[in-house]
Amino acid sequence: MKTIVIVIFDSFTDIDLFLMWDILGRNTKDWRVRILGTKAEHLSANGLAVKTHGRIAEANDADVVLFSSGKLGVKASLSDKAFVTAFSLNVEKQLIGSICGGAFILERLGLLRAGPATTHPDALEELRALGVDGREQALVCNGNVATAGGCLSAVYLIGWVVEVLFGRAKRIDTLRELIPAGQRDTFEQLIELSIKKGVSAA
């Protein structure tokens, strides 16, 4: 049983938590997913209150650590020394990923120095200004670190996590339920290609 955690904060982008949460939450045999934060409850950018299952330091012991996004929330979190110093992640043992603005947290944790990364297209220049090799690409994987850009890319990020841990068949099975009726071939090809392109980016 793997443990996958999703890190949130106040003003997190709703969909960037909920898409990952829902896809992962449907499987309770192979992994458990926990939402972590600095408080018992965080308020989303659109105003939904979400209870956390644990505190951010738990991320250090998880098999997979995923960072959600949100311009204001990420900025505030990076200004909070307690937030930044709570993480002691291990790229040798853990899979670490981000969606959209979560890339700025990976950058601060020193995880994007080794190679290319992506973020939301609107934030790409800002990421490059920090010295990161920013690519306008849905998913960029570099060893055990993956960044995704554009909300719906969470599908590729989760696909990558499941494929690395459990193989391609489990990944296809995990994402199947999400695919629009009558568009299975289109989406399965898009997912396959986006993950392949992500893995070959580094």
Added chain:
Amino acid sequence: MKTIVIVIFDSFTDIDLFLMWDILGRNTKDWRVRILGTKAEHLSANGLAVKTHGRIAEANDADVVLFSSGKLGVKASLSDKAFVTAFSLNVEKQLIGSICGGAFILERLGLLRAGPATTHPDALEELRALGVDGREQALVCNGNVATAGGCLSAVYLIGWVVEVLFGRAKRIDTLRELIPAGQRDTFEQLIELSIKKGVSAA
């Protein structure tokens, strides 16, 4: 200012609320979006507690009424006479839509008798067994009533709502932020085609 409501219930499918909620919630000038239920708080299928903004009878006065999904939640709601009889929707004046299993609520409200509809592919036979002209298609629009099937089809459903109310440019603008980095053309074509196919289904 239009009012768009999303109806939930206990055991609602997480993503089928949150995807619509997030896309719509980013715009606070053209519409306001409210989550309605039978209680002050509903628990999602994956265990998130979500506070509602109002009760389901409010749907009768909204410009747009969207039903979320969830096999268990829909079934329980349809067994609840108070739930079913609370709705008095007007297809002449309102846009009414559903994602996945929400189609079964539209069916019970008598809104799918006039033409074709869709639902999650896994539930299509069950919908057909009720006498509905069920299509394995991402979006099916019939006048002011639209059904969508497969979680990510919520993007097409919301696209249809925004295009009907505010035009194509606003629809493109509304969905732009969601699109994976580097895949804008692919997704804009897919969205355009899916909505066109939906509108021409009836």
